[in-house]
Amino acid sequence: MTPGHRKDTDPVADIPPPRRRTLAEVKASGMTIxxxxxxxxxxxLAGKWSVLILLALDERPHRFGELRRAISDISQxxxxxxxxDLQRDGLLTRTVHPTVPPSVEYALTGLGRSLVQxxxxxxxxADRHHGAIRDARQGFDRAGx
Amino acid sequence: MTPGHRKDTDPVADIPPPRRRTLAEVKASGMTIxxxxxxxxxxxLAGKWSVLILLALDERPHRFGELRRAISDISQxxxxxxxxDLQRDGLLTRTVHPTVPPSVEYALTGLGRSLVQxxxxxxxxADRHHGAIRDARQGFDRAGx
DNA sequence: CAGTATCCTGCTTGATACTG
DNA sequence: CAGTATCAAGCAGGATACTG
Numbered sequence: 260m261t262p263g264h265r266k267d268t269d270p271v272a273d274i275p276p277p278r279r280r281t282l283a284e285v286k287a288s289g290m291t292i293x294x295x296x297x298x299x300x301x302x303x304l305a306g307k308w309s310v311l312i313l314l315a316l317d318e319r320p321h322r323f324g325e326l327r328r329a330i331s332d333i334s335q336x337x338x339x340x341x342x343x344d345l346q347r348d349g350l351l352t353r354t355v356h357p358t359v360p361p362s363v364e365y366a367l368t369g370l371g372r373s374l375v376q377x378x379x380x381x382x383x384x385a386d387r388h389h390g391a392i393r394d395a396r397q398g399f400d401r402a403g404x
Numbered sequence: 405m406t407p408g409h410r411k412d413t414d415p416v417a418d419i420p421p422p423r424r425r426t427l428a429e430v431k432a433s434g435m436t437i438x439x440x441x442x443x444x445x446x447x448x449l450a451g452k453w454s455v456l457i458l459l460a461l462d463e464r465p466h467r468f469g470e471l472r473r474a475i476s477d478i479s480q481x482x483x484x485x486x487x488x489d490l491q492r493d494g495l496l497t498r499t500v501h502p503t504v505p506p507s508v509e510y511a512l513t514g515l516g517r518s519l520v521q522x523x524x525x526x527x528x529x530a531d532r533h534h535g536a537i538r539d540a541r542q543g544f545d546r547a548g549x
Numbered sequence: 550c551a552g553t554a555t556c557c558t559g560c561t562t563g564a565t566a567c568t569g
Numbered sequence: 570c571a572g573t574a575t576c577a578a579g580c581a582g583g584a585t586a587c588t589g
Binding site for chain 1: 562563564569
Binding site: 322335358360 | 570572574
């Protein structure tokens with residue numbers, strides 16, 4: 260595991276660059292949206308349970324059942340699928356301990372930890388502004404309806 | 405807007421707190437995952453075109469048609485829907501100029517701009533580590549198949 | 550120009566049951 | 570315990586046509 264990608268040294272140093280690639284630049288470079296890193300990463304994180312799993316594993320490694328209990332309302336199927344997707348992307352490792360009832364431990368890789376660091380600002384934002392969003396929704400719905 | 409949530413001063417200073425609310429704590433507090441701010445915000449950003457629109461509007465305000473061209477492969481329907489969702493969440497404003505062919509301008513609100521700032525680290529991360537993810541996928545698929 | 554309305558497809562997810 | 574297999578449902582999203 261872990262190919263020849265030894266470039267990330269400090270995960271916490273994942274600070275946004277002052278001048279990012281704009282949409283116009285992305286399109287001008289001839290890439291489709293599917294090849295766009297932003298879209299790829301966001302879609303990987305999105306719609307599924309990825310973020311919750313990553314946050315749980317950031318606390319400490321978890322076994323399958325632990326994760327299942329930690330995210331109580333995830334189905335066994337979705338947990339399996341999401342874990343395999345994250346493992347496929349190199350964000351976590353899956354370690355099978357050959358005990359009699361098998362136990363499998365999932366843990367973040369360096370790449371996974373750096374992703375969690377990059378997601379943290381969003382987590383903090385969500386915590387702080389969730390109330391504002393709820394209020395905005397209420398106002399919008401009240402006015403619209 | 406912005407109820408009693410006065411803890412954030414500088415949007416760029418959206419640095420993760422040393423000790424965030426853990427999943428266990430979230431569950432212990434009796435909230436369902438649906439009430440979880442992280443999940444709510446991420447699901448709003450996820451699966452759709454929200455992030456791309458927010459990034460486009462962060463460059464400058466756009467008219468409907470401009471956005472459509474900027475994100476060339478979005479359907480008119482999805483653009484309309486996504487824009488309305490973002491407006492509903494208080495992330496952008498919709499201004500109708502009563503000209504003869506109507507022109508509508510979309511622009512980020514302060515809340516929207518702060519969200520973009522919170523997403524920026526993720527954008528930077530995606531840019532830097534997209535290659536590593538692609539490699540990991542290749543390796544995984546090669547080994548698995 | 551900036552939408553709305555309608556139809557239709559496929560992916561995502563859940564529920565349930567079975568296995569090493 | 571840690572999955573896999575199968576079935577079925579819901580919703581995101583695309584294509585197309587129409588409107589103020």
